[in-house]
Amino acid sequence: MAIVTPGFTGRRRDSSTDLPPGQYLTRDFPVLSAGPTPKVRLDSWEFTITTDPGAVHRWDWAGLHALPARTFTVDLHCVTRWSKLGTTWQGVSLDDLLENVETAAEYALVHSYGGYTTNLPLADLLDGQAWIAHTYDGADLTPEHGGPARLLVPHLYLWKSAKWVRGITLAPQDEPGFWERLGYHNYGDPWREQRYWGD
Amino acid sequence: MTHLDGNAAGGDLGEIFAVDMTAATGQCVGCGRVAPVATALAYGPAPGLVLRCPGCDEVLIRVVTAPGRTWLDVRGLAYLQLLE
């Protein structure tokens, strides 16, 4: 049973009723990682969507930027309890990337440079809910925050917004990713506080 | 954000294993390197502790801690040799 440390407050935290349960507001943008920051060269960067029959749709950096660039402002909720509201990004909507992709698959497994994976239903990538983001706060997305490009799916906890994204595999079966295999909730809705298995 | 090493994971691993783990040696399933856990590169501990092989970056050990539960994954180790 932890005791309270007199006079300790830690970094500035605000709680508010506008936040998902158990979250606090932060002014920082904490960097958490499961491994070294990948160094990805733009001239070899690619993003792929692989469908259930095995077709591969591929975009290089120029190809990504040839698609409509969306500017969007979203709130971020990390399972480690910090939330950052009103973050502004630019990127390509998954709706645009998936427009010509034919599939009956229901699940997506997201892969990143460096080996990280995360999984979510395909439906959660559609209808304006997800982007491949390359610009944060008006500047190129920095490597520590997932640059050159990361997935953003802000309606789920931030571990689903895979940094250094390199591709998505669509499949009829759900396959748990890096954290989902080891205790983190398979879906991860912050508003239902789905942090861990069984929540 | 930079990494630390297996020394920093000694407290969390020590609570799980009830013996010192930093001097335990393990073999990486990726490259076969055998080395003390203290020499692994440590990331986290949030959202989880990840210890990686300094030779090939393979994930050796992962720990996730939740209220009342802890998950441990050691699939990246072919074995662990614990000292008495």
Add this chain to the structure above:
Amino acid sequence: MARAAVLGRLTWRVATVAAIRDETATARTLVLDVPGWPGHLAGQHVDVRLTAADGYTAVRSYSIASDAAGDRIEITVEQVRDGEVSPYLAQVAAVGIPLEVRGPVGGWFTWQPDQREPVQLVAGGSGVVPLMAMVRAHAAAGSATPIRLLYSTRRPDTVIYRDELARRAGAGRPVDFAYTRVTPPGWPRPPGRVDAALLAAATFAPDVAPTCYVCGPTPFVEAVADLLLATGHDAARVRTERFGGP
């Protein structure tokens, strides 16, 4: 190599700050009273857990600076800019407050007096803390084992344990300094990082086959460890401990 450290069951205990000693303008030593402390080896650390009134917790590791002495342990905390725990420990914590500690932790980055081979210590900034525990343990045991310390720090006024190091520097236990930003007047080397030339001048040569302990921030430790290996030290005899962030 010595037998591994024996630990009691690792669990959180409540320690009390018994005394505080300023070391530099940004570092101070907290003397902690830990009832039932099982003892520790030089090089081991404790995890310190702070809890705010709303239940928010932060945990950081701090090396034990002192030689084993009953229920008392000492940690030396350097203030880290933008830190979350170190500002509390280095400025706010007062005598009498409780601190939760877990330890002693670590069985690899340790030195025990029954080790007979020469000891080369290389410290970067606050990385000197666990190495100072080794210097103190070596002296307390009356050890005749050759021991040297190379201590890299920013400026003369950031040297922790300066007076004690000066006292211990006699009688075959050399202490060398590297200053990375500002040197003392008349210093023979310009400010700069530890490099191969400095290692050649101020540390045991590889053929002495010392056990080397390197501690400090991650970039320092990795650069120095690489240099030690490049000059010919056996990798099995280089022990490292990386210190981390705020």
